[in-house]
Amino acid sequence: MVTESGTAGLPEVDLRPQSMLLTLFGDYADREDQVVAATSVLDLFGSVGVGAYATRATLTRMVKRGLLRRVAVGRKAYFGVTAFGRRTVLDGRERAQVSDVVDRNWDGRWTFVSYSLPDAAQRERHVLRSRLAWGGFGMLQAGLWAAPRAVDVVDLLADLDILPNVNAFRGEPLAPSQTERMVAVCYDLAGLAGGYDAFLSRWEQLAAEGADTGTDPLTARILLATDWLLTLRDDPRLPVQLLPDAWPALPALRLHRALESRLRRTAEREARRRVEILEFAPTT
Numbered sequence: 430m431v432t433e434s435g436t437a438g439l440p441e442v443d444l445r446p447q448s449m450l451l452t453l454f455g456d457y458a459d460r461e462d463q464v465v466a467a468t469s470v471l472d473l474f475g476s477v478g479v480g481a482y483a484t485r486a487t488l489t490r491m492v493k494r495g496l497l498r499r500v501a502v503g504r505k506a507y508f509g510v511t512a513f514g515r516r517t518v519l520d521g522r523e524r525a526q527v528s529d530v531v532d533r534n535w536d537g538r539w540t541f542v543s544y545s546l547p548d549a550a551q552r553e554r555h556v557l558r559s560r561l562a563w564g565g566f567g568m569l570q571a572g573l574w575a576a577p578r579a580v581d582v583v584d585l586l587a588d589l590d591i592l593p594n595v596n597a598f599r600g601e602p603l604a605p606s607q608t609e610r611m612v613a614v615c616y617d618l619a620g621l622a623g624g625y626d627a628f629l630s631r632w633e634q635l636a637a638e639g640a641d642t643g644t645d646p647l648t649a650r651i652l653l654a655t656d657w658l659l660t661l662r663d664d665p666r667l668p669v670q671l672l673p674d675a676w677p678a679l680p681a682l683r684l685h686r687a688l689e690s691r692l693r694r695t696a697e698r699e700a701r702r703r704v705e706i707l708e709f710a711p712t713t
Contacts, residue, residue: 439477439635439644439645439649439652440631440632440634440635440652441631442631442652442655442656444477444479444652444655444656444659445655445659446474446479446483446487446633447483447487447490447491447649448655448658448659449474449477449655450470450487450488450491450497451477451496451521451658452521452651452654452655452658453470453473453519453593453651453704454497454510454514454518455464455507455518455519455521455567456522456650456651456654457520457521457697457700457704457706458509458510458704458706459510459515459518460510460515461509461510461512461515462474462509462708462709463509463510463706463707463708463709464500464507464508464509464707464708464709465500465507465508465509465704465705465706466505466506466507466704466705466707466708467485467488467506467507467508468589468705469506469703469704470484470488470508471484471485471703472703473647473648473651473703473704476645476648477648477651484649488508491508491514492508495511495513495514496510496511496513496514496517497509497510497511497514498511498514498622500709502707502709507610507707507709509709513521521658524658524661524662525657525658525661527653527707528608529666529682530661530664530666530678530679530682531666531667531668531669531672531676531678531679531695532577532578532666532667532668532669533669535577535578535668535669535671537601538577538579538599538600538601538603539577539578539599539600539601539611540566540575540576540578540579540580540597540598540599541569541573541574541575541597541598541599541600542561542566542573542574542575542582542595542596542597542598543572543595543596543598544557544560544572544591544592544594544595545572545613546594553589553591556589556663557586557589557591558574560585560586560589561567561574561585562663562665563596564580564585565580565665565666566575566580566615566650566665567614567615567616567665568614569611569614570614575611575615576609577663577667577668577669577671578613579599582595582597583597584600588618591702605638606625607670609671612667612671613665616665616667616704618672618673620628620663621663621664621678622673622676622677622678624660624663625660625676625677625678625680625681626677626683627646627660628656628657628684628685629677629681629684630682632653632656632685632688633684634683635649635688636684636687636688644695645699645701646692646695646699647695647696647699647703648690649692649695649696651689651696652662653685653688653689653692654689657685660681664678707708
């Protein structure tokens with residue numbers, strides 16, 4: 430489900446309620462003993478144009494998926510991250526707050542992954558491909574994926590129960606392989622650049638307006654963080670040597686850092702005022 434924000438003073442951003450929830454919990458309630466009042470979530474998301482039905486449906490779906498747990502206190506509902514949900518939000522936060530969007534220390538070596546799954550294992554194949562893409566791999570040819578970096582493949586795929594069907598290799602491509610062709614086959618550079626250009630166009634006006642814009646800092650920060658994470662989501666963060674000149678990820682990173690620094694303190698004050706958080710021991 431995608432909702433377009435329309436808050437005054439903020440850019441119109443296509444946001445997924447689940448991504449917004451992961452951002453909210455990652456920034457303000459990332460411990461397993463913390464729970465957030467459903468009413469706070471509804472009020473906050475309503476302020477950026479996400480309706481109550483969409484918010485409630487997303488909360489329910491995330492509980493079913495094991496990302497959140499629901500706690501009833503009297504007649505009020507609260508939600509908090511599970512152990513699985515906490516790993517997810519911390520992984521997203523680490524990715525969003527990474528020190529760079531390119532690899533400046535590439536040693537020229539690649540990690541290769543090949544796999545063979547039976548035709549009936551369509552779901553397993555889809556999950557494997559999604560995980561490889563998340564890990565920075567691109568499909569070089571059917572059954573063979575490559576990433577221009579060192580990747581711990583066991584750690585990346587350990588929970589999928591398919592390691593006996595996977596082989597991993599580390600090394601440098603040899604002739605007649607051409608690095609430029611490999612990058613072009615594995616990655617959609619034009620699409621990645623377009624995502625960063627769009628992020629810049631959405632947020633550069635707010636950055637130029639200065640601090641006193643009357644913008645709600647909490648909703649602005651949630652929108653910014655979620656939009657940035659969605660922009661980063663498909664970026665393998667390639668070595669700078671493999672990227673075109675004037676790669677737009679670099680100015681986008683500078684813009685995100687400037688806005689995040691400007692919004693953080695006032696957003697945290699607003700969160701303490703508007704987001705009801707209880708400490709409630711998780712069930713075991």
